[in-house]
Amino acid sequence: MERSINHSVFYPHPPEVVWDYLTKAELMEQWLMKNNFELKLGHDFQFNTGPIPSLHFDGIVYCKVLEIEPLKKLTYSWKCGPGKGKITIDSIVYWTLQAKDNGTEVLLENSGFKEADFNVVIFNAMDQGWLANMNKISKILNETKDASTRA
Amino acid sequence: MPVPELDVFQVIADPSRREMLRMLSEKSLPINSLAEHFDMSRPAVSKHVKIMYNAGFISIEDIGRERYCTLKKDGFDELQKWISFFDNFWKTKLKNLETLLNNKIKKS
Numbered sequence: 249m250e251r252s253i254n255h256s257v258f259y260p261h262p263p264e265v266v267w268d269y270l271t272k273a274e275l276m277e278q279w280l281m282k283n284n285f286e287l288k289l290g291h292d293f294q295f296n297t298g299p300i301p302s303l304h305f306d307g308i309v310y311c312k313v314l315e316i317e318p319l320k321k322l323t324y325s326w327k328c329g330p331g332k333g334k335i336t337i338d339s340i341v342y343w344t345l346q347a348k349d350n351g352t353e354v355l356l357e358n359s360g361f362k363e364a365d366f367n368v369v370i371f372n373a374m375d376q377g378w379l380a381n382m383n384k385i386s387k388i389l390n391e392t393k394d395a396s397t398r399a
Numbered sequence: 400m401p402v403p404e405l406d407v408f409q410v411i412a413d414p415s416r417r418e419m420l421r422m423l424s425e426k427s428l429p430i431n432s433l434a435e436h437f438d439m440s441r442p443a444v445s446k447h448v449k450i451m452y453n454a455g456f457i458s459i460e461d462i463g464r465e466r467y468c469t470l471k472k473d474g475f476d477e478l479q480k481w482i483s484f485f486d487n488f489w490k491t492k493l494k495n496l497e498t499l500l501n502n503k504i505k506k507s
Contacts, residue, residue: 251478253486257493261500269496279495303484304477328481337481356493358485361478366421369477370411390404 252359260351263319270322270343281309289313293324299331304372306331311341320345326358330368338364402449410454415439416447420470423457424478429465 259266269275271287281295291313299307305328315323322343329336339362344355363369411417419433434444448468451457457468 251482253482253489255489255493257497259497259500260504265500265503269500279499280492300484303480305481305484337478339485354493356489358489361482363421363424363478366417366424369424370417370420372477 251361252357254359255356257354257356258348258351259354262350263345263347263352266345266352266354267319270345285311285313287313287316289316304330304336304368310335314340327364329365330372334368335364336368336372338362402446402453405450405454407454407456410450410456413447416451419447419451419468420456423468423470427467427469429462429467430459431465433468 273283273285276283276285281297283293283295285293293311295309297307299305310327311324313324315321324341326339326341327335339358340360342357346353415437430448434441437444452459457470460467
């Protein structure tokens with residue numbers, strides 16, 4: 249199972265310009281999401297978007313700035329869940345900038361995905377009907393067994 | 400050791416079984432490796448495994464001398480769904496940034 253997302257894009261703009269768009273809240277909002285980011289190591293912030301019920305995602309991404317290397321590197325944690333601050337998905341976003349051919353090569357890596365709360369994952373699975381169906385099947389099997397015992 | 404028939408709710412109510420399912424959500428494991436992680440007798444682990452097997456959570460396959468437990472993934476593909484979602488998400492967002500930056504060139 250692939251557990252890492254990697255994208256690389258070349259922008260015909262100097263790293264200074266791209267860096268601004270990755271690190272200034274009002275500029276980030278224009279292409280990414282509403283946020284309260286600050287370029288400060290250890291700063292806790294959130295991105296806000298619309299909820300996606302089928303994914304058990306309430307639309308809030310909880311982040312913390314983990315690494316800053318001006319014009320070169322930016323790392324933050326990337327955590328989400330079904331709501332009320334519950335975290336089910338725990339990952340990290342790495343931005344790397346390289347000056348190249350009168351522009352900037354931007355590498356994005358979103359990796360380290362893990363299930364932060366397996367209990368919630370189980371309950372989400374139940375919600376999706378899989379476990380409910382398993383339950384139904386086991387009930388039917390038990391009833392069949394009871395019936396055959398009686399017979 | 401007699402193995403009780405439990406429904407799925409009873410199966411996942413037990414913290415040891417939840418932990419076993421979590422471990423199996425990462426990869427298939429022989430019962431022996433599973434047992435090493437728990438402070439309980441080997442027969443007790445086997446009983447939990449049997450309960451999860453009876454409830455349809457896992458399959459068991461004999462490979463060599465080991466009995467391998469594999470999670471039946473159907474209900475546990477949440478993580479993969481998130482990863483696919485964010486893969487597309489980032490693709491779209493990086494494209495947004497490109498459009499935004501290019502418009503900036505045109506304006507200036």
